Amino acid sequence: MCSSSPVFISTESLCSILTHQTLIHHFQSTLPKVSTLLHSPIRQHYSLSPSSSLLLMPSWSSSPSFPYIGVKLVTHFPHNSSLNLPGVQGSYVLFSSTTGQTIATMDSTELTLYRTSSVSGLASTYLARNDSQVLLMVGAGALAPHLIRAHLSARPSLRKVIIWNRTVAKARTLAQKLRESHGFEGLDFEGTGENLDEVVALGDIVSCATNSETPLVKGEKLKAGAHLDLVGSFTHSMKECDDEAIRRGRVFVDNDVALEEAGELVGAFERGVIKKVEIVGNLVELVRGDKVGRSSVEEITVFKSVGSALVDMLAAQLVYETYTTS
Structure with missing residues (x-):
């Protein structure tokens, strides 16, 4: 029997779900609880050229109360501004930590913009x-x-x-x-x-x-x-x-x-x-x-x-x- 297909969450859907205020509050309420449950090794950073790079950022939970594995794959091309393109682009893949199945993929470019800014907002409070x-x-x-x-x-x-x-x-x-x-x-x-x-x-x-x-x-x-x-x-x-x-x-x-x-x-x-x-x-x-x-x-x-x-x-x-x- 085939397993269910992963959910693809479009950029439009992601942006309709997230607000900076809700994400700041989410970080504030969940960080103390899950920071000891999640394993987040230092990201892998590969230079593709003198100016461009590839980054891999994995994280996984050791508890069934937070049943996720996640990996962010990011490219950094700072000269994209001259092409009217974002300098940072990527994808986020979410897996089940119970079965290892892929359960969702989403645009990590927008996800990163929201999470980075909301971390700064949380610190500002x-x-x-x-x-x-x-x-x-x-x-x-x-x-x-x-x-x-x-x-x-x-x-x-x-x-x-x-x-x-x-x-x-x-x-x-x-x-x-x-x-x-x-x-x-x-x-x-x-x-x-x-x-x-x-x-x-x-x-x-x-x-x-x-x-x-x-x-x-x-x-x-x-x-x-x-x-x-x-x-x-x-x-x-x-x-x-x-x-x-x-x-x-x-x-x-x-x-x-x-x-x-x-x-x-x-x-x-x-x-x-x-x-x-x-x-x-x-x-x-x-x-x-x-x-x-x-x-x-x-x-x-x-x-x-x-x-x-x-x-x-x-x-x-x-x-x-x-x-x-x-």
């Missing part, structure tokens, strides 16, 4: 000031609108969003698109390519999603009480802030792989700016309450994420279970 008013988005690529929506979900006190991009037209186009989107009434969106140091000084939350290999955010320009969210870098050569930002901030990571991969942190360790033991904690520890997030209105907090198979799995689980029960 613990690390950004409750009265944050201004969000600065550094970068205007595919992840930028997701990060903006996630931070707005996490911090409804935000009133102004400044989008900075080297290509000013991209920043202004994204600002206009968001200005015309439903649900953003009363919010001020501005696109700019002006002096980044000046706009960094305005940000209560500064979120970065670029492939920069030269520091963009200077720590001396961060205002007291700012929260710096670093999303773009995942290799030693990539960095979105300078050593001073790391030195000034209380630094948190999404998971411990960031200590080995993120250019901002690896470089700071090598130069003696900060020691690994001085990293305050990771996302699971924040959510569990094992580590205290923001401890004063004046301190600067830094959150560095590189992604993990654990949150990929939780995002895919939410999509699959919502899709099959609706």
